[in-house]
Amino acid sequence: MSVVTPEMIGFPAKEAPSMFTTRPEIIGTFGAVASTHWIASQVGMSVLERGGNAFDAAAAAGFALQIVEPHLNGPGGDCPIILHSVRTGTQQVICGQGPAPSGLTVGLMRDKLGMEIMPGTGLLATPVPGAFDAWMVMLRDHGTWSVREVLAYAIGYARNGAPMVPRIRATIESVRPLFETEWTTSAALWLRDGGPEPNGLYANPTLADTYERVVREAEAVGGSRENQVDAARDAWYRGFVAEAIGKFVAATEAMDTSGRRNRGVLTADDMARWHAGIEAPTTLDYHGHTVLKCGPWSQGPAMLQTLALMGGFDVAAMDPVGADFIHYVLEAQKLAFADREAFYGDPAFTDVPMATLLSPAYNDARRALMGATASLEFRPGQPDGLVPRTDYAAAIRRSNDLAAAMGSGEPTVSRLGASGGDTCHVDVIDKHGNMVSATPSAGWLQSSPAIPELGFCLGSRCQMFWLDETLPNGLKPGKRPRTTLSPSMVLRDGKPWMSFGTPGGEQQDQWQPIMLMRMIHHGLNIQQAIDLPSFHSEHWISSFWPRGAKPNKAVIEGRYTQAVLDDLIARGHAAEMGGEWSEGRLTGARREADGTIRAGANPRGMQGYAVGR
Numbered sequence: 081m082s083v084v085t086p087e088m089i090g091f092p093a094k095e096a097p098s099m100f101t102t103r104p105e106i107i108g109t110f111g112a113v114a115s116t117h118w119i120a121s122q123v124g125m126s127v128l129e130r131g132g133n134a135f136d137a138a139a140a141a142g143f144a145l146q147i148v149e150p151h152l153n154g155p156g157g158d159c160p161i162i163l164h165s166v167r168t169g170t171q172q173v174i175c176g177q178g179p180a181p182s183g184l185t186v187g188l189m190r191d192k193l194g195m196e197i198m199p200g201t202g203l204l205a206t207p208v209p210g211a212f213d214a215w216m217v218m219l220r221d222h223g224t225w226s227v228r229e230v231l232a233y234a235i236g237y238a239r240n241g242a243p244m245v246p247r248i249r250a251t252i253e254s255v256r257p258l259f260e261t262e263w264t265t266s267a268a269l270w271l272r273d274g275g276p277e278p279n280g281l282y283a284n285p286t287l288a289d290t291y292e293r294v295v296r297e298a299e300a301v302g303g304s305r306e307n308q309v310d311a312a313r314d315a316w317y318r319g320f321v322a323e324a325i326g327k328f329v330a331a332t333e334a335m336d337t338s339g340r341r342n343r344g345v346l347t348a349d350d351m352a353r354w355h356a357g358i359e360a361p362t363t364l365d366y367h368g369h370t371v372l373k374c375g376p377w378s379q380g381p382a383m384l385q386t387l388a389l390m391g392g393f394d395v396a397a398m399d400p401v402g403a404d405f406i407h408y409v410l411e412a413q414k415l416a417f418a419d420r421e422a423f424y425g426d427p428a429f430t431d432v433p434m435a436t437l438l439s440p441a442y443n444d445a446r447r448a449l450m451g452a453t454a455s456l457e458f459r460p461g462q463p464d465g466l467v468p469r470t471d472y473a474a475a476i477r478r479s480n481d482l483a484a485a486m487g488s489g490e491p492t493v494s495r496l497g498a499s500g501g502d503t504c505h506v507d508v509i510d511k512h513g514n515m516v517s518a519t520p521s522a523g524w525l526q527s528s529p530a531i532p533e534l535g536f537c538l539g540s541r542c543q544m545f546w547l548d549e550t551l552p553n554g555l556k557p558g559k560r561p562r563t564t565l566s567p568s569m570v571l572r573d574g575k576p577w578m579s580f581g582t583p584g585g586e587q588q589d590q591w592q593p594i595m596l597m598r599m600i601h602h603g604l605n606i607q608q609a610i611d612l613p614s615f616h617s618e619h620w621i622s623s624f625w626p627r628g629a630k631p632n633k634a635v636i637e638g639r640y641t642q643a644v645l646d647d648l649i650a651r652g653h654a655a656e657m658g659g660e661w662s663e664g665r666l667t668g669a670r671r672e673a674d675g676t677i678r679a680g681a682n683p684r685g686m687q688g689y690a691v692g693r
Contacts, residue, residue: 094378102683104605105690112679112692113137114667115506116152116583118143119242121681123233124508125691127225133161134514135222136230138506141217142520143291145504146211146536147284148242149687150376151251152583153504154523156325156531156538157289159211159381160362160374162569164515164576165222171569171576173374175357175560176214176520177541178207179426182557183345186547189555192625193336197478198543198555200625202336203329203344203528205540207561211520212316213356216621220309222514227298231291238288238535241281245687249278255526262335263529270525278374286535293320324533334529337625344528345536359503361569364438366391367600370571376432378425379623380566383589385416388443389450390593396601401540401612403647409597409615410653411450411588415459417620422460422468425552426560432552436463454652456632458620469551472629475621479628503565503583507669509677515669517567517579519588544623564623568592570670580606580668582682586623587616591664606668607680607690610672613637630654663684 088461106112111134113124124141132140138161142382146154147214153159159176184204189195197204219230226432252259252270259267269284276282294315315321333341364384371387373380389412398405423432446461460468503521508514522539530537544562545555555564566588571577582591591614598609614637618630634653636645638660648655661684669679669690679690 101607101611103607105605106692108677109511109675110677110693111508111510112669112677112690113141113506113508114669114681114686114688114690115141115145115669116504116665116681116682117148118687119148119237120504120506122185122674123688124506126233128510129591132225133223133512134220134508134510134516136225137297137510138218138234138508138516138518139223139558140230141506142211142215142518143231143509144237145506145520147234147237147287149248149504150525151248152502152524153211153520154525154539155212155290155536156209157211157521157523158207158209158516158539158541158563158565159214159520160378160563160567161214161218161516161518162372162374162563162567162579163218163222163517164513164569166513167222169186171361171372173359173361174214174218175359175374175377176210177377177560177563177565178210178354179558179560180207180542180545181346183347184542184555184557186549186555188345189547194302195547197547197625197627198545199336199338199342199540200543201527201540202334202342203332203346203538204336204342205542206344206346206528206538206572206652207541208350208354209523209538210356211523212672213313213354216309216313217358218516220306220350223618225527226305227308228295231295235288235291238284238291241283244276244278244280244282246278247685249276251526252276258335262341265532266525266530268532269530269535284535286532288535290321290534290536313533317354318352321534324347324531325351325538328531328533329538332529362434364388368573369577369600370574372569372571374566375427376434376562377426377560378563378566379420379424379586379589381424381434381437382413382416382420383566383568383593384438385419385443386412386589386593388438389415389447390597392444392447395597400598400602401644403644403651406615406636406644406648407454407651407653408450408614409594411455413448414455414619415446415461417586418458418460419463421470421621422464423463423552424562425554426462426562429556429559430552431631433463433466452651454632456652458629458631470621472621476631477596477628478626479630482626482628502585503588505567505581505583505665505667507579507581507667507679509579509669509671513576513671515569515576515579515671517569517581519567519581519583521565521583528647543625562623564588566592570596571594576671578668578670580666582664582666584665586620587664590616591666595666595668605680606644606670606678610664610668610680610682612664613639616663635663637661
């Protein structure tokens with residue numbers, strides 16, 4: 081087992097804090113909440129202190145995240161959840177990933193609109209918004225609080241104002257020209273009075289009104305707490321929210337990344353027909369731990385495939401910040417993400433050979449492809465004899481074309497709104513041992529025009545579909561786009577141990593296995609594993625518009641030594657050094673056998689915090 085030194089965290093030895101972390105790992109017995117924003121963490125902890133359980137706390141924190149990180153998630157976005165219930169003794173996935181509308185077809189996109197790929201912004205790429213139902217299904221089935229109690233925090237911040245961290249202002253400024261000239265409803269919301277000042281308070285009273293009406297309609301039904309939760313769901317998906325969404329989408333031509341103004345096709349009927357599903361997690365046993373992920377409608381199993389490949393190496397003998405560890409993880413991820421591209425999709429529409437992809441025999445054969453030098457190839461396997469179909473060359477061309485356009489002064493971001501969003505995450509463990517790992521995202525303020533009656537916009541997750549129905553992730557009405565959202569949970573010796581996750585798009589299932597392996601093989605605690613410098617690859621086809629690829633590209637955090645970078649380059653990686661604190665926004669919480677609850681959160685960006693006692 082390697083020894084962690086202060087220099088690995090980025091501190092000179094004489095200045096290193098205790099345990100070599102930027103902050104202590106939280107330790108208590110009552111409960112803990114870790115999230116990507118300090119307010120959401122405090123909201124969740126407030127719920128626990130007032131007698132709520134982990135499910136109440138996670139829901140309240142999740143709705144608060146919509147207000148305090150509107151550039152990273154929103155009410156019109158998505159949210160997959162993995163939970164452990166002490167009452168049932170089971171783990172389950174709640175799928176808050178909404179599907180494609182009934183009118184969104186390959187024929188519409190290719191034949192009528194002449195598009196080769198889905199746009200990355202606007203209204204055409206909008207799925208049914210899934211986050212609200214996911215939170216409410218969890219609250220109904222596992223929580224104890226009312227709709228009013230859970231939404232009170234979000235309503236308060238929307239009504240009275242939440243602090244606008246500088247990154248929110250930067251995001252707004254990046255799309256200001258689009259808002260001013262095209263998405264005028266968004267300008268009315270986000271540019272009023274010149275726009276929010278960094279670190280000033282900014283309110284969204286229209287969204288507060290929306291949530292207050294949801295509460296009123298839920299309570300008007302009366303009856304049990306569960307009945308009122310279902311009434312709130314009805315208000316959202318079969319009531320005034322769905323009606324406002326349907327009318328706005330039908331009446332609005334929105335500029336998108338195609339360079340044209342297009343109407344969306346999402347209707348109130350699409351919303352009425354959908355509800356969040358409940359599924360068993362996809363699992364992998366790894367060194368005495370069982371790792372739980374969402375199914376192949378997400379990219380989550382790619383993390384499991386990475387671990388299955390790394391299971392054949394002596395990871396404990398590798399330096400956790402050395403070139404060997406980086407090299408073999410990158411090579412494993414190249415193989416895992418190639419399979420993601422070739423075979424993952426909504427299993428309700430396509431047969432995904434998941435059992436084979438996670439089997440020892442398949443991974444033994446794939447591991448044999450991992451050599452001492454970097455692979456330049458894009459190499460999906462052939463599980464069960466399936467022949468992969470991907471167009472890697474076209475993805476490389478799209479990356480090069482976009483880079484050339486931006487390098488020549490083409491105002492891609494300001495004219496088309498091609499400002500990517502990111503994601504949030506929240507982990508909760510209560511004193512009973514209930515656990516939640518949730519990754520809300522989409523519905524970013526920069527994803528589509530704001531709906532003026534509701535105070536929020538819709539997401540653009542359907543950009544992840546291919547316009548070929550025969551592909552596993554090909555567009556079909558009612559099908560879930562393969563999302564990058566990927567919460568995690570781990571059992572140790574069969575007992576619930578840890579909830580964790582991160583924002584980061586493609587990087588979510590790169591940074592998470594790195595964190596987990598450092599804990600399992602090198603004995604690090606959550607905060608140490610988060611604080612160590614990390615890395616990522618961009619070798620495969622991106623899930624996001626314009627669906628590009630950068631062969632063999634690897635980025636390592638700036639706190640690595642030059643010797644590590646030189647070693648990776650010598651092995652053939654197209655490696656480069658990123659910023660000093662630039663890789664990952666991980667959070668996590670775990671419950672040990674002695675009853676202690678421990679948590680940590682990412683210091684990068686100075687927003688994420690873990691709280692507990």
